[in-house]
Amino acid sequence: MKVRIAPTVFFAVFGCVSFAAAQNLNSKARVEAFAKLPDWSGMWEPDIFVGQADGQQFSEEALRKMKARAESMHPSFTPEYQAKYEAIRKSIEAAIAADPLHPPATHQPLCGSPPFPATFTPGMFQWRVTPEETTFISTVGAVRHIYTDGRSHPPKDLLWPTLMGDSIGHWEGDTLVVDTIATKQRLYVGELTGFFMPMSDQLHFTERIRMVNHDAIQIDYTVEDPVALAKPIHAVYTQTRVTDFDRMLEEADCEENERDPIVNGRFTTVTH
Amino acid sequence: MKRSVPALTVVIALSIASSALAHHSRAMFDQTKQVILVGTVKEFQWTNPHCWIQVLVPDPQNPQAEPVEWGVEMGAPVELMRKGWKPGSLNPGDKVTIIVNPLRDGQPGGLVVSVTGPDGKIIGHPAAPGSRAP
Numbered sequence: 001m002k003v004r005i006a007p008t009v010f011f012a013v014f015g016c017v018s019f020a021a022a023q024n025l026n027s028k029a030r031v032e033a034f035a036k037l038p039d040w041s042g043m044w045e046p047d048i049f050v051g052q053a054d055g056q057q058f059s060e061e062a063l064r065k066m067k068a069r070a071e072s073m074h075p076s077f078t079p080e081y082q083a084k085y086e087a088i089r090k091s092i093e094a095a096i097a098a099d100p101l102h103p104p105a106t107h108q109p110l111c112g113s114p115p116f117p118a119t120f121t122p123g124m125f126q127w128r129v130t131p132e133e134t135t136f137i138s139t140v141g142a143v144r145h146i147y148t149d150g151r152s153h154p155p156k157d158l159l160w161p162t163l164m165g166d167s168i169g170h171w172e173g174d175t176l177v178v179d180t181i182a183t184k185q186r187l188y189v190g191e192l193t194g195f196f197m198p199m200s201d202q203l204h205f206t207e208r209i210r211m212v213n214h215d216a217i218q219i220d221y222t223v224e225d226p227v228a229l230a231k232p233i234h235a236v237y238t239q240t241r242v243t244d245f246d247r248m249l250e251e252a253d254c255e256e257n258e259r260d261p262i263v264n265g266r267f268t269t270v271t272h
Numbered sequence: 273m274k275r276s277v278p279a280l281t282v283v284i285a286l287s288i289a290s291s292a293l294a295h296h297s298r299a300m301f302d303q304t305k306q307v308i309l310v311g312t313v314k315e316f317q318w319t320n321p322h323c324w325i326q327v328l329v330p331d332p333q334n335p336q337a338e339p340v341e342w343g344v345e346m347g348a349p350v351e352l353m354r355k356g357w358k359p360g361s362l363n364p365g366d367k368v369t370i371i372v373n374p375l376r377d378g379q380p381g382g383l384v385v386s387v388t389g390p391d392g393k394i395i396g397h398p399a400a401p402g403s404r405a406p
Contacts, residue, residue: 103299257319272341
């Protein structure tokens with residue numbers, strides 16, 4: 001027996017479904033906003049990581065770039081923070097001299113998200129650009145949310161130091177301009193064994209991020225801290241397009257097989 | 273207990289050590305030295321945060337002696353995949369030649385520079401020109 005559906009019932013059901021589907025579509029305004037945004041899809045990595053050996057030893061070219069970058073970024077501290085810096089530096093030098101075979105653990109192993117701006121260094125990255133926010137995702141677990149919906153930073157009584165801090169941004173043409181505050185109050189200093197230098201609660205980052213060509217995203221960033229820094233630090237990071245891999249696989253699961261534990265404040269290696 | 277190092281040790285002057293932010297410091301490895309290990313794979317650990325090869329290395333001067341087990345460290349699986357490695361690239365019993373930057377403290381361990389597999393070919397893509405890989 002054929003079942004006949006009354007036209008009124010058919011249109012009532014179909015109409016509701018169509019209306020619901022329409023509700024889920026991007027609005028015309030959002031589609032137009034998307035169309036004005038640059039396409040940063042794909043995967044990216046720090047330019048210094050290209051051509052590593054199996055143990056992730058750096059290439060000569062990468063070492064040259066790192067050295068030049070470290071020199072250009074060396075902080076000029078205020079007298080109060082210069083004294084703090086010298087004290088930390090001397091304690092690390094003493095620790096190295098006391099046992100040159102086992103490096104002092106000047107920071108915890110990076111398992112999970114490294115704190116901003118160290119997010120730029122290890123792993124591979126993706127940028128998700130939407131009208132409301134740009135999201136930065138790394139294979140070592142870092143996720144940054146850069147809000148571009150016109151909001152301001154939250155009021156001071158609703159802010160406290162977090163790994164990524166609070167980032168707001170806006171577009172100037174194809175350049176994403178980002179303002180970041182409320183990060184952990186420390187800055188990675190890439191010398192000796194590398195350590196995180198304490199900074200003040202006025203630590204403030206400004207980034208100008210742009211795809212300079214199809215295969216490179218450039219992050220021009222400035223660090224300011226009127227309490228800790230005598231003058232701002234300016235640095236440029238370049239990320240190159242990953243062309244030999246198409247999946248984001250996590251790589252910071254230290255619980256799986258951590259064989260470089262910290263023992264008595266020093267990195268050690270378990271050979272068996 | 274410290275074990276003796278029964279491998280051919282080649283000392284090569286290399287450039288400055290790096291202190292780029294990574295999962296952990298690499299300063300425990302002496303990157304001015306390379307040690308060539310000729311042995312048999314006991315285990316290949318395809319794991320985060322780093323892959324490891326356990327390799328049994330006989331003493332060429334005393335072949336009757338018990339081989340020394342070395343534990344040698346590599347990058348994360350995702351980084352090795354990009355270099356052409358696979359989870360099954362090595363299996364127990366494989367004859368390999370591994371070049372490592374050795375541990376400074378004399379333990380039988382190191383940071384892998386390259387691995388030559390049973391077919392006599394280097395596993396994965398070679399590192400970029402000018403890198404520390406041979």
